[in-house]
Amino acid sequence: MTDVIPNPKLRGGIVRDGVAEPILSQDPIAGEQYYSKDYMQSEWDAVWTKVWLIAGMVNQVPLAGDYITIDIGRESILCSRGTDGRIRAFYNVCQHRGNRLITNERGSLAGGEFQCAYHGWRYADTGQLNWVYCEEDFPQGTPCGKRNLAEIPCDTWAGFIWINMDESCASLQEYLSPVAEQLDSYQMHNMKRTHWVTLESDFNWKCVQDNFNESYHLPYVHPQTLPVMNEHYSGCQFDMYASGHARMLMPGGAPGPQYEGSSDVTFKSLKPDLDFWELDPEPYRNDLPSLRLALQRRKRELGQQKGYDFSFYSDEQLTDNYHYTIFPNTSFSMKPDGCIFLMARPHATDPTKCWFDMWYLTLFPTGSKEYYSNAMRDWVSIDHQVEHVQGKVGEVSCGSAIDQDVAIWSTQQAGLQSRGYRGDYMPAQENRIRFFHDTINSYIKQFSA
Ligand code: FES
Numbered sequence: 001m002t003d004v005i006p007n008p009k010l011r012g013g014i015v016r017d018g019v020a021e022p023i024l025s026q027d028p029i030a031g032e033q034y035y036s037k038d039y040m041q042s043e044w045d046a047v048w049t050k051v052w053l054i055a056g057m058v059n060q061v062p063l064a065g066d067y068i069t070i071d072i073g074r075e076s077i078l079c080s081r082g083t084d085g086r087i088r089a090f091y092n093v094c095q096h097r098g099n100r101l102i103t104n105e106r107g108s109l110a111g112g113e114f115q116c117a118y119h120g121w122r123y124a125d126t127g128q129l130n131w132v133y134c135e136e137d138f139p140q141g142t143p144c145g146k147r148n149l150a151e152i153p154c155d156t157w158a159g160f161i162w163i164n165m166d167e168s169c170a171s172l173q174e175y176l177s178p179v180a181e182q183l184d185s186y187q188m189h190n191m192k193r194t195h196w197v198t199l200e201s202d203f204n205w206k207c208v209q210d211n212f213n214e215s216y217h218l219p220y221v222h223p224q225t226l227p228v229m230n231e232h233y234s235g236c237q238f239d240m241y242a243s244g245h246a247r248m249l250m251p252g253g254a255p256g257p258q259y260e261g262s263s264d265v266t267f268k269s270l271k272p273d274l275d276f277w278e279l280d281p282e283p284y285r286n287d288l289p290s291l292r293l294a295l296q297r298r299k300r301e302l303g304q305q306k307g308y309d310f311s312f313y314s315d316e317q318l319t320d321n322y323h324y325t326i327f328p329n330t331s332f333s334m335k336p337d338g339c340i341f342l343m344a345r346p347h348a349t350d351p352t353k354c355w356f357d358m359w360y361l362t363l364f365p366t367g368s369k370e371y372y373s374n375a376m377r378d379w380v381s382i383d384h385q386v387e388h389v390q391g392k393v394g395e396v397s398c399g400s401a402i403d404q405d406v407a408i409w410s411t412q413q414a415g416l417q418s419r420g421y422r423g424d425y426m427p428a429q430e431n432r433i434r435f436f437h438d439t440i441n442s443y444i445k446q447f448s449a
């Protein structure tokens with residue numbers, strides 16, 4: 001699979017046809033699943049080491065010798081672009097006596113080799129072992145060319161580097177079906193990462209993915225969304241795919257019919273967007289749902305002039321939130337001009353901790369170097385080299401909206417560990433959470449026989 005130029009068939013945008021809801025289990029989701037070391041081990045054996053996961057972005061390794069590393073549970077994965085142009089992934093471990101080979105997050109060999117700090121073994125950017133100290137002193141024969149780095153499947157799609165620790169995995173294309181074809185319409189490979197935050201978190205990784213599998217929390221955790229989105233389940237569409245992925249289509253550009261707030265608040269919240277698209281909202285003061293349609297029309301009229309090719313979007317994609325949860329640990333929350341990228345990685349040893357990655361990817365209008373990202377409420381620049389901001393919960397910000405989610409997960413983790421928690425009791429609109437846990441359990445069943 002490679003980064004694609006969207007298929008011409010995608011012109012017109014994502015088909016909204018729903019799929020039949022899968023049969024879901026009635027199994028309660030127990031608090032233990034968020035703190036048990038045994039369950040964590042089952043997830044490691046049957047999920048993390050069997051699925052395709054994002055390791056980074058293709059544009060982090062533009063040249064031969066460029067590399068990145070990423071921690072996933074107890075593993076560190078090294079991705080390197082070889083002199084032949086191919087990106088490969090390896091376990092980040094020296095094949096002499098197991099030292100972690102690379103300890104920094106990214107770098108460039110610039111014509112050199114990966115060299116282990118312990119006894120100096122040297123590997124090419126293709127993973128081949130090139131040189132060892134005292135090569136003549138190996139009665140079993142030289143390790144060079146034999147004890148190469150342990151390579152794992154690696155592929156790219158949508159500007160991301162994907163890895164899989166399962167040698168016999170299905171292709172990335174098969175794994176991501178059918179959501180990859182849908183997401184291609186957003187041309188994510190043309191987006192630029194303008195925010196990059198990693199939190200060292202005091203909650204289980206599933207708190208993150210659960211949360212992004214429902215919008216039930218919006219009125220309470222994100223009340224600021226009510227004037228500009230139709231978050232109510234009656235206005236949204238939810239789909240769960242046999243591959244384990246899911247989507248939620250949530251109307252944006254105006255509140256839903258249940259909104260009881262003032263039009264002024266809606267106009268104020270949408271102001272940057274309305275200004276950019278030169279749309280006067282006053283005619284819609286008493287008919288806010290029509291404002292969404294007017295915004296769609298306006299974007300069609302002015303899209304090209306403003307530097308966008310919207311021919312790959314449906315009208316709904318021009319205003320709405322297309323939110324995809326990719327099994328097991330990633331969400332793409334698609335906006336017309338960008339993507340909130342959310343990912344949770346398991347901690348090496350502690351089920352009550354994880355790494356939470358929040359990126360924002362901006363689709364800059366052609367010719368624009370500076371752009372106001374309404375989703376992040378921030379100006380972003382195409383020339384700015386994004387810093388990787390890292391810290392503990394509360395120390396660094398993921399942007400005001402995602403900070404609201406993060407604040408909840410810590411208190412939820414505390415509650416999930418209570419003797420008084422009886423397991424979940426969820427409304428139908430949270431079925432994607434049940435589906436997510438059913439999918440984990442089906443992997444555990446399949447791979448722990
Ligand atoms: S462990 Fe790497 S060279 Fe010895």
Ligand SMILES: [Fe+2]
Pocket residue numbers: 211217221222405
């Ligand atoms: Fe949220």
